[in-house]
Amino acid sequence: MKFIQTPVKGMQDFLPSDMELRQHILAIIRGTYAQFGFNEIETPVMEHIENLTGKNGGENEKLIFKVLKRGADFQRGLAKVKADENGNLASEGDELADSALRYDLTVPLSRYYSCHKNDLPTPFKALQIGNVFRADRPQKGRFRQFTQCDIDIIGDNSNMAEIELIAATSKALTRIFSEVNVHGFTVHVNDRRILRAMALNAGFPEESVGEVFIILDKMDKIGIDGVKEELVREGYDEAAVNTYIGYFADLEDIPKDREGKEQVQIIADFITRTCGDKIEAGAADSLATIMQAAGGMIDKDITLKFDPTLVRGMGYYTGTIFEITIDNYSFSIAGGGRYDKMVGKFSGQDAPACGFSIGFERIYTILKDLNWAPKSESEKKAYLVDLKSASARVPEVFAKATAERADGRTVTVEPLKKNAKFQIDTLTKAGYTQVIKIYADTEL
């Protein structure tokens, strides 16, 4: 059988320089979140297939990698696969798999919390960094295995959770990007309860709210006119569509600064005008508190903006939603929101939950495209032993290296290769400031 050199389609190998950049970014993220009191946890990359196909993952559920059952379980599954009227076997693989690779970290966290809640603090501030898997069409910055960094607060139904999440994520991002002088972050904040009240107040029927969200979510790509056209095309009442589109007409008036009471008043007015009596009690106040408190915590050059067009794809959000964008980049680099109903699906008892996920691969790709590399902190030394003339000196060179390593230095000992120039150039590029060739008479 022939072996294949390239990684599996859509997956990545990382060179040493890639890894240095990735670990540098991860160290900033870990350090920042630890300072905010988040506790790192880990869950397996494999999950029960039931947990991944229970409508928590939206479109992502179509992209899961299923893992084949084994042994007798596989044979029993295979026996359930039937032939159709043409004699062809018909299956989507569900009989053959009982687990799959996770598509996000939120479903595993909800399972984890419901399993271990008696051993966890309340509220529980969790950090999870791990690989997730989606059989997406591979494209730039989008992979089939990729790293996510999620913080979540479970067990806090107050909006202190949202404020901490926004402040912590903003701080991690500014720490990462200030090193490459990239600025221009916008934190977009909205609330599913406001989105819902706007749709109902415009005259859309209760059962259509989900579909209206999906169409509104395309605003970025098709613009306000595109949204209007699609709503009409889908057969919604034109009066409702016109009223709804009207709500978004003067978005420019929503201020982006976050000082003073003026912003709070303008947002309150917007909500009153667009939501009428359809808004749930407390939703408007919640948003105002978040905008004020988070506004006081994040760096001054970050824009914090109430964005009534923000939808976020996942069906599980129940309240506040947020997303972070950078000027001149077309994609968001972090997103999240409140999902108060998911833990209950595992434990039978709802627990308030809110999370913010950093799109690690996008950040990594931006920094890599800028050709940025973290500075190597320590001096590094290489001994290259010419084995033709100095093989007897190997123990001596290793003894020297051992002593220097004991002093905390980074030292490599290698045979001097035929192509010494290439070897030395590579070491120099990797940060070795001293490269010493050892011959029979080299003094050590």
Place this chain on the structure above:
Amino acid sequence: MKFIQTPVKGMQDFLPSDMELRQHILAIIRGTYAQFGFNEIETPVMEHIENLTGKNGGENEKLIFKVLKRGADFQRGLAKVKADENGNLASEGDELADSALRYDLTVPLSRYYSCHKNDLPTPFKALQIGNVFRADRPQKGRFRQFTQCDIDIIGDNSNMAEIELIAATSKALTRIFSEVNVHGFTVHVNDRRILRAMALNAGFPEESVGEVFIILDKMDKIGIDGVKEELVREGYDEAAVNTYIGYFADLEDIPKDREGKEQVQIIADFITRTCGDKIEAGAADSLATIMQAAGGMIDKDITLKFDPTLVRGMGYYTGTIFEITIDNYSFSIAGGGRYDKMVGKFSGQDAPACGFSIGFERIYTILKDLNWAPKSESEKKAYLVDLKSASARVPEVFAKATAERADGRTVTVEPLKKNAKFQIDTLTKAGYTQVIKIYADTEL
């Protein structure tokens, strides 16, 4: 559909205290290997199924988790599944899977090196830390997803590679275990070429060498008499068996100290006596150099021992093999060896390679069983806001926390929960030395 709270069978969730211990160990491993000049890399957890079923994995190949093909590929695979004479579908799943989860890090590294060798230094000193997957029967310290930490040197055919690997791995382990006052390490060293020559010299036929190794490998469990019995039972010539067993009769005479030339001479005598003219040129000298040089580098309280009973399961080893044990523990905590023929299976061109893998889960389990926890380095502070009386003070408390975090402190801000005692106890246990309850009149 009901959701399942527990992790997938044989896989682990890690609590925050578990993660602190794991990351503490990993930081020591990363720091030590970096000091020795190893470069961290990463490969995907999924591999092409061809690469995982090509006889590089020995018994592990029976334990792979196969990943279902998707869409049209899956349907085409299903069409190839045939019914047997009884009308039952017959398949082992091979038609349905084109990738699988890796069972070790050595096969992915060989693929990686052959794919990227033009972008890598020569010799290439690689560190890979990652999860591997085996559908083993779960038992204490053995899991279906577990972390391995491998260092490998590719492109160095001299025994400087072995010396660096032994020195680096020993240093990492002593750094980890000195903190819990666990000592008594033994580094066992052998060479497949010696093992092979001993079997041939005793009179076993060429084609039986592999099976003789498998039986010898059981020495730990069944003793020398058990090995003898099993060889006879398998029908080998009794004279050959007696000669062979005789080689292992006076193992006690092989010295465990590693000072002076005496050890080298005794080992040389052993090899001459047991291998005769069957030994490959250079093998005995290679072992002697490794014992001498590595002996000079590792800590004085580590035993470095030539162990002619050491076999190591994998079929791919071509030269030196090694393993590390701790007194009073029945399992090895690290193992590896030279595998000069594997890279060639990917690139078509052999590259010398040698690796040492730390059994991370075993080390973690030992430290966890000792109830050992790394010391928290920084002072931590918690503000617990009573939202009934002091909700208006939320922005003020967050502002204070923001200022303290900017000074580098770890601060959490949370609502004061009904069960304040439990909340405060949990925070104290997690290292929060200051826990401040905020009411309407609390001074900040």
